[in-house]
Amino acid sequence: MLYNPLEQFTVNKIISLYTVYYSMSLTNSSLYFIIAAIISFFIFKYSANIPYVSLINKNNYSILTESLYKTILKMVKEQIGDKYTIYMPLIFSLFIIILVSNLVGLIPYGFSPTALFALPLGLSVTIIISVTVIGFVKYHLKYFSVLLPSGTPLGLVPLLLVVELLSYIARAFSLGIRLAANITSGHILLNIISGFLFKTSGIALLFVIIPFTLFIALTGLELIVAILQAYVWSILTCIYIKDSLILH
């Protein structure tokens, strides 16, 4: 763990379970994702089900969840429009589960499921396929006009068609890779700094204070990255949904 910063991302089987075609084993990644889901569920359950919570007298949990809800609702309304708040539960669920998954990895000995490429990529590819289906259901063959922005000169059509098609496909991957790469790089950096801190702790006090301060600052930065990446994911999902609902 101390020498290889990538060792922290090793997926270990906790409970082995094999079917004829698939391995359905419980791994540390899936366990922490389940933990993240349970935490997300109980935060909202606790904030909503406290008897003394009223509209006027709120507790900290309800203020937190309500603030998060209002922030995401505002974003959805701004991006997709008032007409399509039907997508709010999807965006909000994605935001919360990604946020908690990111934060779970920041706890010492924790594991962030979003640091592995499989989960974010799986989610992002699913989202892009879903928004494409939404577009085709709503506009049928007219949805192909998503590949040609309005006002494109006729001469540029062959070139732009290829560029837009590639960028459309690339969105499926960039969404997932962005999240996984940000979380992975942060964890690697923290691991390297903590390893350096451990090695220099016996030399002199000065060699401890500087890396330790840096370590604290980086942990704070990672906290911001965890929140920011969940927000970026949500806002990009909103944009992709908007693109399939409102053709340019």
Place this chain on the structure above:
Amino acid sequence: MAGGGFYTIAGRKVATHQLAIGGLVGYGLLIKALMPKQKDLKADPPIKASSDDEFKFIEKFIKEAEAEDAKAHH
């Protein structure tokens, strides 16, 4: 709202999505035309011959041997 742009090509109105579909089909056909045609791949080992005559001789010999073999089996 519904992506209702039009292009005028040779005096005819073409909808944006029709142009996009046409473009994609065109690219597909172009790629298909440019792809090298797959030859009938044989599982036989290659014939190593130093000249064309030798190659033809070996090829003829193999054909005859295969024909004889086929006759013997039937």
